[in-house]
Amino acid sequence: MSDTLTEESSARARAAWPARLGRLALSALSLLGMLAITFLGLLAVTFVIGRVIPIDPVLAIVGERATEAQYQAAREALGLNDPIWVQFAIYVRDALTGDFGTSLLTAQPVLEDIARVFPATLELATIATIIGVALGVPAGVVAATRPGSWVDQLVRLIGLMGYSMPVFWLGLIGLLVFYGELGWVGGPGRLDTSYEFMFELDVTPVTGAILIDTALAGAWDIFANALTHIVLPAGVLGYYSMAYISRMTRSFMIDQLGQEYITTARVKGMPEWRVVWVHALGNVSVPLITVIALSYANLLEGSVLTETVFAWPGLGLYITNALFSADIAAVMGGTIVVGSVFIFLNLLSDLLYRAMDPRARAVME
């Protein structure tokens, strides 16, 4: 009997394999299809935006003094005299072949520009997210265990301040206090001037992220200096993401702590820290990942205001400058990077979701 059963189930399992593969292929295909549609949508939207904004991209290049002939020559060179559908076709073709064109403002290929500015944003956003998670999750958990207590009020107050204070202002005040008055942290920019030269001379950029590059090169003094510069902007951004994460954690946790399995665990005599930090938090971690991924993605877009205040040469500033100057190629490239980041992080959180939630695994199988 038992033998037959085993035989039967494994046979069923064998039979299910092709079907599972097929489903997997199908979901992979639909994923690819989604990606393709999303990208095409991205391209169409950026193209339309580029055409409807009442800014003349030619003037951006030739300047105010140009004669009509010089103006027309530049217009022709940009391909702006072609029919609009030809312009769109060229635009899509170039984007698909990875050629985002040359930025009008920097005269560099857009891809190179982005490779230069994106690591700065990535570095900042990653550290900010680490700060946000490291402080936000525990704060949310602690607040949830004692709703209405002074700890809860404190967490709420800090969170509320994070929401309501303009990042621009907080950044300036932070600079004024910690850099201007106390001198605890480095000033605006990614490095002190003297270290900037050392970096230029001693370190070959590999990733573009200064912390990683200097660590790889073993240039620990530059690493330390870069750290003093990133602490404040990352702290400001991290504060905002902490405010968001702690609030979400709190509400998820309150929800979980009211569940029956928690009562059961407590009745069984399980230590309270284990109930809270292992059982409840374990179940909260699934939706929390989506929250964290979203907040990380937002930071990766680049925070224009933070980057302005801290003279941080990141993606947000780059795209904003490009938009104001009608630098369509750069806007397109930047938008595609941001779009890809969102798609990738969505995918990642989806996969993590499946890995961590047994129910999602069950549905998969």
Add this chain to the structure above:
Amino acid sequence: MLIDQTLRRLLPALAGGLALVLMPAAHADTPADTLVIADKIDDIVSLDPAESFEFSGNDMLNNVYDTLIELDPADLGPLVPGLAESWSLADDGVTYSFVMKEGITFHSGNPVRAEDAAFSLRRAVKLDKTPSFILTQFGFTPDNVDEKITFEGNTLTIVTDKPYAPSFFYNCLTAVVASVVDKETVLANEAEGDLGYGWLKTNTAGSGAYSLRAFKPSDSYILEANANFWRGAPAMKRVFMRHVAEPATQRLLIEKGDVDIALKLTPVDIEGISGNPDVVVTDEVRGRIMYVALNQKVEPLNNPKVVEAFKYLIDYDAMAATFLKGQYKVHQAFLPDGFLGALTETPYVLDIEKAKGLLAEAGVEGFEVTIFVRNDQDRLEMAQAFQNTLSQAGITATLRTGTGKEILGEYRARKHDIYLGAWGPDYPDPHTNADTFARNPNNADDAGLTGILAWRNAWPAEEVNDLTNAAVLEKDTAKREAMYLEIQRIHQQTSPFAPMFQLITQVAARNGVEGFSAGGSIHSAFFWSVTK
């Protein structure tokens, strides 16, 4: 209990975080041999001297390249030898000769020859980028320039199409577009016969005090001193220019001593640092003029009485004393103070009654106009103040705002009523502004003279056309000066332009930083003269 446990777990992490934050920041002073400047440099489009026409790009190139004739940063005015040791004009009034200095080399080590100078000027004419008009106004075209600009041995010969005022020609040769590039290096990097245009956009090949070491657009650039600079190696071994868009951030940097010079501070910041003994603020009058112009295609703005009335409806003094304090001074002529023949008389003041009388004489009252102005704090505030004084005379003005390029596009197409904006001179000669404010060769719509302000405002400029054309040919500099004074007086009264203010740059420098010049009203910044 739980909180205690939690805190106990959190405390080490918090302590670690604090330790990280408390790590002493590195020293604040800049390296002794390095000049660190905070400015806005996101306007740089090209580093090719044949193309660069933006303030911060020209500031850099002024220190990387040399021209045949140059300006002395300590005394902006008289011309001094650059790469040419002497120059002369033949009796025919059109043939100029320049004898090159011997022994000067480019950063590459190649010698600077008359051949390089000829190549550079021809190249700028042939590439025909925006600033090329500074040269082509002397009659050069891509076709004839090889015959007009020639060299033999160490002598460069240039033949102009008319006997212009020599001072006019020499002044134009100090502009960035006349920079001498290293012919061999540039041609070695030529692609598809572009005369090295693609390469020079982001590289440099000059003989100046500095060479470009690194350039990150909208972020920073580093210049390295040329040890063989013919004036002697500059005191500052390096110049580090940082793009700091936020003025408050610039202020923090200069107060902390992380930069030596900050160039884009607001009046509030300037006031804030006035008590700091480590920072010295100097005012430098610049070339930019703020003006209002009335489109002569629009009724009733084309009535001379209405034009005159508008000039009495601007509260020059109040603006200069309040929100423009320290940044602009009242200036009512088209030549900026500091130029040959600049008129400094300011006959107009706010006078509502007089304006009303003039409007009544013109037989108009209570009409509506639109003021075109770009989104920029100073300009918007000027436009609002103007709007307010216009309303006191019964004129309803609405503001049409937009980005610079947007508003400029409409201005160039003559689609505005009233334009409020800025104009900066292109080269240190009075003709630069006279050419655009006081001269209109053809007022027809299809003439498309979009670079000429008189044309943009549909003003035929009949009162001053001949005078302006004559002034550019006058050989006697004193007479030339008198002519420009006369042109400006006529222009001040009859033209539809109301120049209002001239820009003042407030340069904030650390105590001990000497010799910096932002270029005054006529030129770009000088770094090589700086010591600290």
